[in-house]
Amino acid sequence: MARAEELAKLKSVLKLALSSLNLAHFSDRIEPTWRTSPQEELLLIVPNAALATRLEQVLPSLSIELARHHYRCQNIRVRLAPSQRESQGASLRVRPKPKPAEGLNAVARLAWLNLLNRLPPDSKLRHSIERLLAARPK
Incomplete structure (x- = not known):
């Protein structure tokens, strides 16, 4: 008391x-x-x-x-x-890992295609963008 x-x-x-x-x-x-x-x-x-x-x-x-x-x-x-x-502490341990994006939306795909069209055919950047577009379908 x-x-x-x-x-x-x-x-x-x-x-x-x-x-x-x-x-x-x-x-x-x-x-x-x-x-x-x-x-x-x-x-x-x-x-x-x-x-x-x-x-x-x-x-x-x-x-x-x-x-x-x-x-x-x-x-x-x-x-x-x-x-x-x-x-x-529990919320920090249980936090799920974010999933990577599975594709490109229409606006992103169009932006990459526009850049691709402006690059010379033998550019390393052009080849990288082509691989990116091939790996990330709609």
């Missing part, structure tokens, strides 16, 4: 500190907690990487503001919420 009261007080002090930095709108999305191993530090758990980046930018100022409210924090860390991190 005492720990819950301490965390509630920490959350209200964090909201005051963030409001003095004009970041009060983030306070509802941040879950503060204390971590004691290997050293005592304040851990701010956030739902997304954009918010984590923004908080990391203001950590020195946030530490000063928390000290004004009698919370001395030598170490403050920002972490993504575990469920967010797991779902991001």
Whole structure:
């Protein structure tokens, strides 16, 4: 019960500190907690990487503001919420490989044919374009 009261007080002090930095709108999305191993530090758990980046930018100022409210924090860390991190990792691993294009659309084929008609018959580029057109049917 005492720990819950301490965390509630920490959350209200964090909201005051963030409001003095004009970041009060983030306070509802941040879950503060204390971590004691290997050293005592304040851990701010956030739902997304954009918010984590923004908080990391203001950590020195946030530490000063928390000290004004009698919370001395030598170490403050920002972490993504575990469920967010797991779902991001899963989406990166499951991403299917894109399939190569199987043909040329009419506009692309016409553009290649126009270029082909302007090239000399013995040009290496002409032979490459002919192979491209042969390999990529409509």
